[in-house]
Amino acid sequence: MTATSPDSPLVLPADLRTRLDRSVAQVNSVLLGKSMQVNLAFVSLIAGGHLLIEDLPGVGKTTLAHALAATLDLGFQRIQFTSDLLPSDIIGVGIFERDNNRFEFHAGPLFAQLVLADEINRATPKTQSALLEAMAEQQVTVDGRTHALPLPFIVVATQNPLDLAGTYPLPDSQLDRFMLRISLDYPSREAERELLTSTNRQELIATLQACMSADDIHTLRQLVGNVIASPALIDYLQALISATRSHADIRVGLSPRAGLALLAAARAQALVNGRGYVLPEDVQAVFVPVTAHRLTLAGGGQRDRIGVTRDLLASVAVR
């Protein structure tokens, strides 16, 4: 983000820094011209949040998820959500084992470190809830027994905002579970040209080397807590949050959980930028993806939430 990285009290270990940079670069090489979204994906990863990608079909939602999975040395599962998908289909089910004469839990596809929940809004609310519960608690309960999910546990969900027939849009309260919501948008002219002329993305992903391990992510998540958020920055954060609560176009402002998510994301952003402290710019970089899907507008309407959040950002002074 910043052109410079001044001395900071916290610097990533050099090898970790290299691996992180290489990972980001690798995902960027697959998803062309989307460095901002890639950056946010890593922010979500480091901050320990889940990612919601909302956009039209075919702009690379799945490609991003696949590229992430390939770059990170994590157990990966993809779940295609459909209207007849049941909670047990994703969580797993207890099956009677005749040999042992008891029920044995057979883990579903959710038991992976990186889960791609494709077209999440196609499933029924019941199934959606099962996923969201697992996301919030990092564990599932089947037949009265609690099963911990593997760590790190990262859900990348996608949804198509336009094709709404036969879908169950996620309610606002559940959208809140996703730390970031990003959209990919059409690629730029140059990016699209390269996309058209170069190798097939699927093949490219197949050739990718894993750059980061689960341990690396664990270390990053520990380090992110050390990133300094100074009183001045907290002031700024609070000013932003209270601005959402008093804004004329916003019916429901940011919750304290949203504030925590904003701070966590800003810390991760600072870490990605190689800084040991948070700058207002870090908050600004993650503000729209963190908050836009959590606000309820007074007039209704989905798309111009982003416009309102941008206005908000411009109206709160940085000191």
Added chain:
Amino acid sequence: MRLTRRQFDLTALTTLCASGLHAPHFPLWLNLTITLLIATRWLQRRLRPDWGKPPALLRLPLTLALPVAVWLQYGNIFGLDPGSVFAVGMLVLKLTESETARDARAVSTFAMFVLMAALLFEQDLLTTLYVGLGSIPLLLTLRSLETEERTASVPAAPALGNLGASLAAVLANLFAAAPLALIVFLFLPRLAAPLWSAQTAAQGKTGLNDSMSPGNLGQLLLDDSPAFRVSFDTAVPPPAQRYWRGVVLWRYDGQRWSRAGGVPLDPVRQPLKPLAAEIGYEITQEPSQKRWLFGLDIPTSDPVGAQRDEDYTLAAPRPIGKLTVYRLRSALTYSLDGLDSRQRLRGLRLPAGLNPRALALGKEWARQHDDPVKIVQAALELIRRDFRYTLTPPPLGRNAMDDFLFETKAGYCEHFSSAFAVLMRAAGIPTRVVLGYQGGYWSDVGNYMVVRQSDAHAWNEVWLPDRGWVRVDPTAAVRPDRVELGAGTVNSSGSAWFGREWALAMRNRWDLVNRLWTQVVVQFDDLTQRGLLRSVGIEQADWRQLGITFALCMGLLAGLGLWWALRRDHGGDALDQAYERLCARLAKRLDITRAPAEGPADYLRRVLQHQPQARASVEPLLLQYMQLRYAQSTIEPATVRAFARAVRKADLHRSPAR
């Protein structure tokens, strides 16, 4: 909400200060009662706080006792003195039942009024200072109440700040209110006459009387307060010439000397010939509640609006109730002629059947000498030889002058001038008594002369056929230093305090300050105000103009205050200010203005993008700011100062045009 101990103590202190200011004009028993009430209540609140406020059975009689006490003391419940007793009494009674913040607030508000009421009695610098000091515990009380409310609503707020911090805040408030007070003082339209009747000068305190009987000057001679002040256009007259002529007394009834009607001066019949250059001067006279004005012997002009009697007594049209300024010219050596038969008759009349020995002595002298000058000299010689000057003379009987001349032989100016006049009249020389002041302290610093009540003096004028009226001071015969050194030196035998050199110097310095205060503040009336405003270009300072100026100034002040408050609100700390200055300088020099919502890193990038050559000077500063502001939780003041210095010194030169 019950008052805390600190709050109640402050309220009690406020009450004590407010009533203390009135103590000087209250009777002693009242002062004692007030102090006792305050002390009792304070002790009760401290030792037995669980008792709460006194029961109604006790409060009601106390309240009813107040008007009764006022009635008994003053015989009336209206007027300044009874009113002030009422006010102070109410205040103290309110304190006795004060338990809640609301009570304390009522006490504070009313105490302000009581403090102000003290200014109705005295307006000198000291009283004004006392009133100002008295408002400090009052403001402290109000402040302690504020803090209490804030802590009540926000539980996490810090505990009550210490008294020192509150005091500093209160003083800062007072200081901030000073310009407001100045504007109100300068521009608030003034009434030509005060709202309340001119009782302002102490009633008991008057200057010279217009009659004289032995003994009634005595108190005056110990009164140290100034009678009037003089500034001279020319050289200051020598001490021996400083006879400030006041009232001329003709009529003698054996006890009292009094005036004989005021016939206006007829310059043709009483021709005055100055024998030396006249001197001009300006007199600022303290309120005396009498009409008499004073001038150096002898005034050749009369002040505007005043009247000059045939005996050259100057009188204002009405008693002097406020500080009055007038200009005069005087001839120090003169010849004053014109004694008509009526005046001669009056100048020789003596009460029948009284003072036979004095009369005999006068007649004896008249037989011995045919030259009146010889008779005068004989009398002076007699006084010089046998008499003693004292401020505590023995009492005199019915034939007062006989007793004085032949028995007691001790007295002061009154006795001497009275006896001298009786002797002269007995000897057939028309004589009158002049009451006035003699002396005056010249202040080099203030360039003026102050004449005090203690300079009061009485002397005589005798009519000599070939010289007209001639001033004779019989007191000078017994105590020449009375004239040379001034009353202070001579009268000091009465009390040692007056004699001390340094005390005298202190008094005179203090007089200088007080005079300045009176001249600049107390005397500031509608005329002075108009004069002042004319000098800044407001020609017709009527109430409309004044009102507009006043409103403008108040608006300006309010705007300033608002600006300060707003700026302070989000102006933040020193680091923010330094950063703001840096951004302002960058905006000015490099023409790149930081958007309000733009962070420092973004701003830096934008600056470097547009003005790459500024990297060397700008980058370190902005990086340092980010470090200070965002990379640490606590900020060292020293580093902030260093940063501010760096911002000030930074050389942000615009690049040569690209």
